[in-house]
Amino acid sequence: GAGVSQTPSNKVTEKGKYVELRCDPISGHTALYWYRQSLGQGPEFLIYFQGTGAADDSGLPNDRFFAVRPEGSVSTLKIQRTERGDSAVYLCASSWTENTEAFFGQGTRLTVV
């Protein structure tokens, strides 16, 4: 596609439920990043994939958060037993390995009620 695509654009879920957020990166981009942006804050790094493997997952807040990229393209961020504090906009970005510029998707706004 022309840009990074994230689905759904909005997700409302009940506390304790499981959610999956999807990211389709720009075709051919090998690097993929997940960020979380809370209201009034800058994007907070969660995890970075190079190809299929997670090169850096140091930003995942706890073991309820997990992300996969099984074929080195689409990625899914999974959140178990959601809490109200997980409410935020989850951003995905992709880039070429050799180019530091990251292209961002529009984000998924997650609301846990």
Add this chain to the structure above:
Amino acid sequence: GDSVTQMEGPVTLSEEAFLTINCTYTATGYPSLFWYVQYPGEGLQLLLKATKADDKGSNKGFEATYRKETTSFHLEKGSVQVSDSAVYFCALSTLVTGGFKTIFGAGTRLFVKA
């Protein structure tokens, strides 16, 4: 660890005023520096970047110079327009295994009045 600090907003200016948004960073090694912009209802977009000391990034009338001695990358524009109203994020990118990791500041909201 690496971090980015930028001036708190909101910043409110009249059209054609001069803009400065301060940004300082802490990093090991030699990061690349960026300004990203988020217009209302839109995703983050790269505004400009600089990859080494003394480089000047520029785009759409905005400029920022990579100052290694002061670890700063302040954003400037000589004459702002209403359409510049947005949130501006300073960021740095450092090399990690197999690629780059970008760390963002908290953002500065700019309002430009007609």
